[in-house]
Amino acid sequence: MSKKEEPFLLKYLKHEGKEIRKFLTSRDLLIFIFFLLVSTGLWSLQAMRKEYETIISIPITYEKAPEGLVQQAELPQRLLVTVTDDGTSLVRNRWMHSYTPIAIDISAYTGGTYSLPTAEFESEIQKQLNTTTKIVRIAPASIELEFKELSKKEVPVVFNGTIRMAQQYIRQGELEIKPSHITIYGINSVIDSIDHIDTEYAELSDISGTINKRIKLTSTPNVSFSHDSVSCIQHSERYTEKVLEVPVRTKKVEKGYKIRTFPVMVKVKFHVGLSNYDKVTADKLTVFANPEDAVGSRIPLRITGAEDMINSIEIMPSSVDYLTEKND
Numbered sequence: 001m002s003k004k005e006e007p008f009l010l011k012y013l014k015h016e017g018k019e020i021r022k023f024l025t026s027r028d029l030l031i032f033i034f035f036l037l038v039s040t041g042l043w044s045l046q047a048m049r050k051e052y053e054t055i056i057s058i059p060i061t062y063e064k065a066p067e068g069l070v071q072q073a074e075l076p077q078r079l080l081v082t083v084t085d086d087g088t089s090l091v092r093n094r095w096m097h098s099y100t101p102i103a104i105d106i107s108a109y110t111g112g113t114y115s116l117p118t119a120e121f122e123s124e125i126q127k128q129l130n131t132t133t134k135i136v137r138i139a140p141a142s143i144e145l146e147f148k149e150l151s152k153k154e155v156p157v158v159f160n161g162t163i164r165m166a167q168q169y170i171r172q173g174e175l176e177i178k179p180s181h182i183t184i185y186g187i188n189s190v191i192d193s194i195d196h197i198d199t200e201y202a203e204l205s206d207i208s209g210t211i212n213k214r215i216k217l218t219s220t221p222n223v224s225f226s227h228d229s230v231s232c233i234q235h236s237e238r239y240t241e242k243v244l245e246v247p248v249r250t251k252k253v254e255k256g257y258k259i260r261t262f263p264v265m266v267k268v269k270f271h272v273g274l275s276n277y278d279k280v281t282a283d284k285l286t287v288f289a290n291p292e293d294a295v296g297s298r299i300p301l302r303i304t305g306a307e308d309m310i311n312s313i314e315i316m317p318s319s320v321d322y323l324t325e326k327n328d
Helices: 005-024 027-048 087-095 118-126
Strands: 051-063 069-071 078-086 102-105 113-117 134-139 142-149 151-158 161-165 169-171 176-178 181-186 202-207 210-216 229-250 257-262 265-273 286-289 298-304 310-316 319-326
Touching: 078 118, 102 118, 113 118, 118 134, 161 169, 169 265, 202 210, 202 229, 229 257, 298 310
Parallel strands: 051 102, 161 202, 229 286
Antiparallel strands: 051 078, 069 142, 078 134, 113 142, 151 181, 169 229, 176 229, 210 229, 229 265, 257 319, 265 310, 286 298, 298 319
16 A cells, blocks of 8 residues: 555545444434334244244153053153144244143053054144144154063162261160161062162251151152152160270180280270160170280270160270280
8 A cells, every 4th residue: 555545545434434423323323223123023024924833842741550560661751743833823832832731541551562642632732722723743653652560579778868966865776767668669670689778868967855757768760669758766865974894805816825915804985875874784895805906015905785775985995915825
């Protein structure tokens, strides 16, 4: 670009800029926009009068499922209906209309394989549409119903969750689940691998006294239950601290040898419910030392007994010195 052309170009651009600003601030722009909107509206009305094809989705519900039988394949949950109508009607159907589910009574379709043509629902679907709307086709064309007799099996219910007592309270007995077992129904290949049913995750917390909570069971695909929930009952009571002196016992060692521990008696401190205070005695507890657990010259101690009545157990000392001696 030469130096002579540059002033002319700048002058031209300034002139055009002024003309554009003049147009944007004049009534001509408003008139232009008005007629643009009118023409767009007229075009849209003309376009909406034309016939179009679209797909609408109609939900399905299955009622009166036969007891003791299971559907082999997964059933469709919706019918996809292709319809034709003018654009205005189709827009109204899509955005301003909710469709009532097609209810299918499957209690009559047992003991074999059935193919249910969805065309049978055409009149029911048509009632939900404009009179001008025409149904072209329905997908799927048929619903395949194939039922198989269920097997049954009794399995235990397992609590899935956490149990926490309130301060100064201890569990009184194990968690009770009622019913403790339920009957499950399904085809053999499915229920053979099920050995228990879990509850949904639950937190039983801040328990003082007795809690009784209804908890749902976790569902399993293609398996039905005799119960959909169970009662979980946990009793608790106030606790106190108790200390007992218990002898240390040793596990068997190589023939001809014996283990001597130092000390031979240890103290066991624990929490126990008030109702069980007198029931937990030294002879109910077993503290033992296993030489196979030895760390250096000391053996860590273990304890068993009265597990359902005590907790927060502390052995003092927690390990003992030992000496291996030959029998006389």
